Amino acid sequence: MVLSSVLGFPRIGANREIKKAVEAYWAGKLTQEELTKAAADVKKTSWTSIQQRGVDLIPSGEFSLYDHVLDHSAAFNVIPKRYVGLGLSPIDVYFAMGRGRQADGVDVPACEMKKWFDSNYHFVVPEVSEETEFKLNFNKALEEYQEAKAAGVTTRPVILGPVSFLVLSKAAKGASAGFQPISVLSKLLPVYETLLTDLKAAGVESVQIDEPILVLDTAAALEKQYVSVYETLAPIAPKIVLTTYFSRLDSNVSFIAKLPIAGLHIDLDRAPGQLEEVIAAVKPTSIVLSLGVVSGRNIWKTDFAAAIKTGQTAIDALGADRVIIATSSSLLHTPVTLASEKKLTAEQKDWFSFALEKASEVSVIASALSGSQDAAVTGALEANKVSIAKRREFESTSDDTVRKRVASITPEMLERKSPFAVRKEVQAKHLNLPKFPTTTIGSFPQTKEIRQARAKLGKGEITVEEYDEFIKKEIETVVRFQERIGLDLLVHGEPERNDMVQYFGEQLSGFVFTQNAWVQSYGSRYVRPPIIVSDVSRPGPMTVRWSSYAQSITKKPMKGMLTGPVTILNWSFPRADVSRELQSKQLALALRDEVVDLEKAGINAIQVDEPAIREGLPLRRSDWDAYLKWAVDSFKLSTAGVTDQLQTHSHFCYSDFDDIFPSIQRLDADVISIEASKSDMKLLNTFKQYGYSNQIGPGVYDIHSPRVPGDQEIKDRLKSMLDILPDSLLFVNPDCGLKTRGWKETEASLVNLVAGATWARQNYA
Ligand SMILES: Nc1nc2c(c(=O)[nH]1)N[C@@H](CNc1ccc(C(=O)N[C@@H](CCC(=O)N[C@@H](CCC(=O)N[C@@H](CCC(=O)O)C(=O)O)C(=O)O)C(=O)O)cc1)CN2
Numbered sequence: 001m002v003l004s005s006v007l008g009f010p011r012i013g014a015n016r017e018i019k020k021a022v023e024a025y026w027a028g029k030l031t032q033e034e035l036t037k038a039a040a041d042v043k044k045t046s047w048t049s050i051q052q053r054g055v056d057l058i059p060s061g062e063f064s065l066y067d068h069v070l071d072h073s074a075a076f077n078v079i080p081k082r083y084v085g086l087g088l089s090p091i092d093v094y095f096a097m098g099r100g101r102q103a104d105g106v107d108v109p110a111c112e113m114k115k116w117f118d119s120n121y122h123f124v125v126p127e128v129s130e131e132t133e134f135k136l137n138f139n140k141a142l143e144e145y146q147e148a149k150a151a152g153v154t155t156r157p158v159i160l161g162p163v164s165f166l167v168l169s170k171a172a173k174g175a176s177a178g179f180q181p182i183s184v185l186s187k188l189l190p191v192y193e194t195l196l197t198d199l200k201a202a203g204v205e206s207v208q209i210d211e212p213i214l215v216l217d218t219a220a221a222l223e224k225q226y227v228s229v230y231e232t233l234a235p236i237a238p239k240i241v242l243t244t245y246f247s248r249l250d251s252n253v254s255f256i257a258k259l260p261i262a263g264l265h266i267d268l269d270r271a272p273g274q275l276e277e278v279i280a281a282v283k284p285t286s287i288v289l290s291l292g293v294v295s296g297r298n299i300w301k302t303d304f305a306a307a308i309k310t311g312q313t314a315i316d317a318l319g320a321d322r323v324i325i326a327t328s329s330s331l332l333h334t335p336v337t338l339a340s341e342k343k344l345t346a347e348q349k350d351w352f353s354f355a356l357e358k359a360s361e362v363s364v365i366a367s368a369l370s371g372s373q374d375a376a377v378t379g380a381l382e383a384n385k386v387s388i389a390k391r392r393e394f395e396s397t398s399d400d401t402v403r404k405r406v407a408s409i410t411p412e413m414l415e416r417k418s419p420f421a422v423r424k425e426v427q428a429k430h431l432n433l434p435k436f437p438t439t440t441i442g443s444f445p446q447t448k449e450i451r452q453a454r455a456k457l458g459k460g461e462i463t464v465e466e467y468d469e470f471i472k473k474e475i476e477t478v479v480r481f482q483e484r485i486g487l488d489l490l491v492h493g494e495p496e497r498n499d500m501v502q503y504f505g506e507q508l509s510g511f512v513f514t515q516n517a518w519v520q521s522y523g524s525r526y527v528r529p530p531i532i533v534s535d536v537s538r539p540g541p542m543t544v545r546w547s548s549y550a551q552s553i554t555k556k557p558m559k560g561m562l563t564g565p566v567t568i569l570n571w572s573f574p575r576a577d578v579s580r581e582l583q584s585k586q587l588a589l590a591l592r593d594e595v596v597d598l599e600k601a602g603i604n605a606i607q608v609d610e611p612a613i614r615e616g617l618p619l620r621r622s623d624w625d626a627y628l629k630w631a632v633d634s635f636k637l638s639t640a641g642v643t644d645q646l647q648t649h650s651h652f653c654y655s656d657f658d659d660i661f662p663s664i665q666r667l668d669a670d671v672i673s674i675e676a677s678k679s680d681m682k683l684l685n686t687f688k689q690y691g692y693s694n695q696i697g698p699g700v701y702d703i704h705s706p707r708v709p710g711d712q713e714i715k716d717r718l719k720s721m722l723d724i725l726p727d728s729l730l731f732v733n734p735d736c737g738l739k740t741r742g743w744k745e746t747e748a749s750l751v752n753l754v755a756g757a758t759w760a761r762q763n764y765a
């Protein structure tokens with residue numbers, strides 16, 4: 001019989017229960033017991049509803065109050081010294097690592113966060129050194145297995161494998177030079193032995209061990225480690241299903257197939273082409289193959305006929321007992337349920353499947369492959385056939401004007417009129433900014449009042465005019481604030497935006513957006529990715545009136561603020577029927593028109609954010625060039641339609657530039673701002689080493705935490721930056737936008753930032 005499986009489930013709860021509970025706990029409005037209870041309720045609901053949908057292998061242990069990688073660090077005692085001995089309870093140590101803590105005399109910054117592979121989810125980076133004393137503080141996989149059992153659901157616990165855990169870790173401060181976390185694998189392994197022995201003793205039949213790094217090129221050099229880990233673990237553990245996702249195994253499959261594992265999961269949504277090679281590799285073994293045919297990353301209804309065909313190919317080679325039908329990855333990256341969407345049309349609703357609907361999908365596909373004649377199954381197959389046919393019909397329509405415009409993009413359209421050196425002079429005169437110009441990344445605090453006003457507008461409790469007036473007042477407050485504390489290049493603060501991507505999705509043709517389809521980005525922060533359903537175009541200006549209003553009330557230059565094409569694409573659910581390149585170029589043309597309109601409206605600096613350009617980089621190196629070509633071209637297409645005197649900015653809030661450096665240079669933005677406050681100055685050395693030629697604002701403090709940076713701290717940062725970068729190129733700004741921050745810390749931090757720039761002007765004249 002073919003079994004069905006779900007690899008992981010969204011944590012937020014259908015009504016954002018977990019986000020609300022966690023934030024209430026932080027605010028001191030909920031006790032730890034109440035928080036634990038809220039979590040227990042959501043977990044129980046998830047387990048039972050997946051079970052009701054007929055899924056055989058139900059995940060447990062992957063739930064998290066903040067981040068599952070952080071859960072592993074806490075469980076394995078991978079807790080940096082700076083969080084120890086502060087008198088905090090274990091849960092507060094955990095949250096302090098995730099988001100920093102500044103209260104009651106305690107002042108610790110957060111751990112670094114990084115993007116989880118090519119997704120918009122962030123994990124908290126574990127810090128490891130020779131000194132790390134690994135031990136099992138608690139066994140979360142076991143606890144949640146038992147919790148589910150008590151609720152009447154037998155689950156398959158999920159853990160992150162030891163090799164991936166260490167490869168995703170970084171060297172802790174104080175580790176010796178050149179220390180590689182993977183070098184302490186043999187010290188970590190006993191923790192996994194204990195964890196898995198306990199699972200087995202508790203009667204756990206099989207365990208899902210995630211080793212996502214197996215889809216990376218770097219895993220090829222880790223064969224020895226993989227062999228030793230899994231030879232040690234297999235004899236003492238429940239049956240191991242080694243789980244990979246987001247890309248293909250390529251040649252790694254040859255050593256993976258020899259590991260003593262009971263099952264192997266592969267992602268056939270992202271990498272359908274690997275099926276044959278993987279089947280061939282596992283055929284001579286007894287390994288069960290878990291086929292990730294239901295996307296964990298997108299929301300389109302699965303084409304059952306195609307999935308059944310794939311499943312049948314595997315069954316023909318391996319037999320039905322060696323095939324599992326699964327989601328391609330955890331469903332963490334999809335919203336909870338389509339049932340919460342009240343505003344989608346019936347036609348639109350029929351296109352999609354969210355997490356709960358996907359649970360039904362794996363179950364139906366597996367049943368069909370097991371030969372079920374059950375009326376519910378045959379009915380579902382029939383209904384799916386109709387839905388897919390309708391969707392295909394919709395996809396066959398296109399917007400010819402947009403298609404023609406994309407086809408007629410010329411190389412000249414990608415280039416500014418003059419090179420950077422010339423533009424820099426023109427812009428210096430025009431904008432008249434001081435040395436070390438201070439600016440911010442765009443958003444100011446999204447207060448409760450702003451969100452409530454928008455919620456009221458949505459419910460029809462206030463009129464559009466009232467809402468617009470309210471937004472204008474917010475803009476004015478932000479402008480006056482910036483003038484008062486002495487910032488140089490102002491922003492309007494983005495109060496009108498629910499989110500930097502959703503906001504544009506809502507104004508562009510070709511998108512559908514949701515009411516409640518929240519997906520976790522990090523910690524308690526969630527997004528509602530808009531869905532691209534057809535060709536994209538811009539019915540009219542999107543930001544011009546807000547930016548020109550903001551400019552009209554100040555003499556200081558106002559920076560226009562847009563989200564770039566690659567980022568809109570990456571943070572939306574894209575179409576699956578046309579290439580990402582085509583979608584990106586369509587977005588770029590729409591943004592190009594907006595940029596030109598902003599310049600016409602008297603805006604002299606425009607920032608086009610591309611924080612997702614790095615994250616969109618394919619996981620396999622051989623796919624990089626093709627991606628970088630269209631991604632960079634898209635950005636250039638969106639920004640190059642202006643005169644030399646317009647200063648273009650772009651923003652990237654991550655620090656992994658090593659791999660894409662030449663592409664960042666090729667963007668040819670006049671100014672870029674980057675995340676640099678949490679990583680050390682190594683990043684700036686990279687910029688120097690490559691001879692980055694345009695202006696750059698390395699973030700001088702971390703905005704992801706409510707912690708206020710001291711003014712000496714900012715001066716020290718500027719000093720080390722100026723040791724590396726030419727002073728004529730330096731801008732002074734935070735790491736990222738301030739939307740998640742409160743006003744109190746925003747004001748204190750920016751005052752210190754301006755003081756830092758003033759100090760630099762005095763000392764680096
Ligand atoms: N798409 C995206 N990806 C990104 C980022 C980003 O900004 N956008 N930034 C980076 C970090 N990730 C982030 C992701 C989300 C948020 C964030 O602030 N999310 C907000 C929600 C933003 C939003 O959509 N707000 C809506 C809805 C807000 C809301 O909850 N309203 C209440 C009603 C109002 C109230 O009573 O408070 C409701 O619906 O119940 C609005 O402002 O209109 C949150 O989780 O709290 C920040 C950073 C990387 N990836």
Ligand code: MET
Pocket residue numbers: 441442443494500561609611651653736737738739
């Ligand atoms: C995640 S990048 C954020 C850029 C945006 N302009 C902001 O300040 O919010």
Ligand SMILES: [Zn+2]
Pocket residue numbers: 441611651652653735736737
């Ligand atoms: Zn940012």
